[in-house]
Amino acid sequence: MTSNKNKLGLSIVLATLTMAGALVSTAVVAEDAATAAPKAVKHKVAKHKAAAKAVYAAPSKTDMLEAQLRAMQDEVAGLRAQVNATAPVAAAVSVDTQKVQDLDARMATVEAHSAKHASKAKNHMIYFRGGYAGNDSSMVATTNYANGVGQLTGTTKGQKDGWNFGAGIDVSLTDNMFGLMNKTELLGELDLNYVDLGTFTSGLTSTIVTKALPTSSASQSMLRITAAPKIKFFEGSKLRPWIIPAGFTLNIISPPSQANTITELMPAMHFGTGVDYNIWKSIYVGADVRYNMAFGTLNGTNVNGLTAGGSLGFGF
DSSP: HHHHHHHHHHHHOOOOOOHHHHHHHHHHHHHHHHHHHHHHHHHHHHHHHHHHHHHHHHHOOHHHHHHHHHHHHHHHHEEEHHHHHHHHHHHHHHHHHHHHHHHHHHHHHHHHHHHHHHHHHHTEEEEEHHHHHHHHSSSOOOTBBBBSSOTTTTOOOSSSSSEEEEEEEEEEEESSSTTTSTEEEHHHHEEEEEEEEEEEOOOOHHHHOOOOOOEEEEEEEEEEEEEEEEEEETTTEEEEEEEEEEEEEEEEEOOOOOOOOOOOEEEEEEEEEEEEEETHHHHHHHEEEEEEEEOBBBBOOOOOEEEEEEEEEEEE
């Protein structure tokens, strides 16, 4: 009986100890679980925080675009700064270039002007001319007629035909007729021309004094001094035809008119036409025909007549 009670008590004690151990083990497990749960949560929170930081720390596409935009803005600003820095130099270069162009234009104008004047200078000319001379009628001089009454005894009549020689100068005034006609030059001409109409026999002395005195021979001549405008065509070409529309001539005759008047000067008008040809450098050859016309006679002496011939000129 006692043995059964002891076994029963031992069984109760064992059961109690077993339950206590189970309770202790459960409490320890619960305590470990309670302790491990916050650690796991904390670990997960820390992990999420790190992930969030990583997310926030990693650059997004927007940030990258904004960064690229800022880089481009910085580059544009740098280029503007360079442009602003080089603008004065570029402006200076532009100004210098413009000055050079202006100087080139001025030099070209001066060269063209000089070339034009040089070309025009060659249009001045000094010339020598000669050839045939003929009067409309023989000149009546003191050896031909006495007061227009009749031919003197022993006097031969003067000739109408002869020769001439002279020289002159042409001065170029404008190469376009003062803007009226292109390549048409206006010159001023001064011409000196000697006309020889041969010799005649005078009987004036023998008639007045005594018929026994011998007759004498004399030359019949004129000096013509002419000033006239000359219009020359085809400026710049080798062949240059020209005309003198009207000029002034002063005729100086020898012998003088009549014994009781002794007049030597007779004005007249001068007309002419001709052509010049440039054969080499500033050397010209030419031909011309000129006519002198007085509106009247010099005490019965006719000075009207023409000259025709060739010329040799030198441009300067």
